[in-house]
Amino acid sequence: MLGSATIRIRTRIFDRSAFHREIEAPCVSSADNQLPDPLLRLGPLRKLGLSGKLLLLTIPLVLLAQILIYVPSIANFRINRLNDRLAAANTAALVLDAAPLGMVPESLSRQILSSIGARAVAIKWGQQRRLLASADLPAQIDHDIDMRSITVWSAIYDAFEVMFETGNQTMRIIGPAPGGAQFIEVVVDELPLRQAMYRFSSNLLWVSLGLAILSAGLVYLALHYLFVRPMRRLTANMVAFHENPESPARIIVPSARGDEIGVAERELSAMQSDLVSMLHQKSRLAALGLAVSKINHDLRNLLASSQLLSDQLASVPDPRVQRFAPKLMRSLERAIAFCQSTLSYGRAQEAPPDRRMVAVEQVVGEVRESAGLASDAAIGWVSAIERGLLIDADPDHLFRILLNLVRNAAQALEGQTGDDVAPPQIRITGRREGAVAILEVSDTGPGVPQRAKDHLFEAFQGSSRPGGSGLGLAIAAELVRAHDGDIALVEGTIGATFRITLPDRPVELHSIRSERARA
Known part of the structure; x- marks a missing residue:
């Protein structure tokens, strides 16, 4: 039988604060308090590159x-x-219990206890606890461990408690016993367990x-070949393209990847x-602008001479x-x-419109003559302008707007054949809706293809015919917007129909009253 001193449980107060200090001590150092501002550390981190950062991230995660x-x-x-220990104690208990009259020599008991690494073995039958063998039994037991009621968290806590213990303490291990006994007890030293x-x-x-190291290396290599190398390729291409953005040879050749990097x-x-393409176009436009500037100088001189001759021609009595x-x-x-x-x-600056009330019918007649359609019987001409329609606009700007649209319509009708749905015809309509004047220029041509609709009013991009520049619509749109108006392609019509909306200038009542007062 184990005495009262043997079965007494001594509660040991575990210093949790010391335990946490030992666990957290490696994570905090005086160097951490001296780290510079994160913004100042950003420069050195960039020198590591994406591969170095990936390696520094992979190893800690694996650890x-x-x-x-x-x-x-x-x-x-x-x-x-x-x-x-319990299994060895069960075997020893069977041997000790099988001895005649329970008489086991002390030397044999010590050998059995030494072989299983225990100081004492006891077993409980019913209400009776029997000490089968003991040797150098301490006066008190430091820890009691019941293997029948161990949980996951208690097992983890007790394991680290043993790891951080000092000295040699004793443990009493309690577990299920063979042969119908309630439980078996074995007293062992804690030091061998801690060393193991x-x-x-x-x-x-x-x-x-x-x-x-192996896992981090494999992960690093996999990520390096899957992500880092393609990103380096993208970076190198962007740097090379930045050095010479006009070279088509610097354009990256995309891979067949279907992931985000491929996209x-x-x-x-x-x-x-x-x-x-845009830079090449800008370069060509710059060269074109220089050429136009030179041509413009000589052309103005030629036109001035022609104007002098026309003045003399006006004096002929014919x-x-x-x-x-x-x-x-x-x-x-x-x-x-x-x-x-x-x-x-050429400097993307159009002169501001000199607005006045303009008779639309007169401007339309001049447009027809300038476009060479007055005597052209091949293309029909219909003018459906409201009688006496006046528009608040710059007369020269209005002339250029209509002339560009009419010339585009005439060029679209030149390629028509007799098999077309409608005979070639240009129609100009005009009406007023309150303070807004609406003009429409339509033709019975092939219409505007979809590829031209996307950039319809952009210079050098909105042309729908081979060899066209698209400047006509771009100039017309710019002049219309200078009048705070709008120009748009009307859908669902035969051929192409462009609608021009020109609002009147807002009336300032104060100015009108002042003029009337002065009058």
């Missing part, structure tokens, strides 16, 4: 995974060692380090192609000359004014 594996492993190792746990931790540490490569390639001379002079005046505004247009 963290190994630590998470170690915690249950060390707890399970302790449970297995304690179960081994240290060896297990050391072995597991080296294995974990090896696995961490980024394809989008980058499309963006670079558009940028190269009736036919007198009828055509004013029209010729107006055409020359418009040509000279247009040449003078060429440079301002």
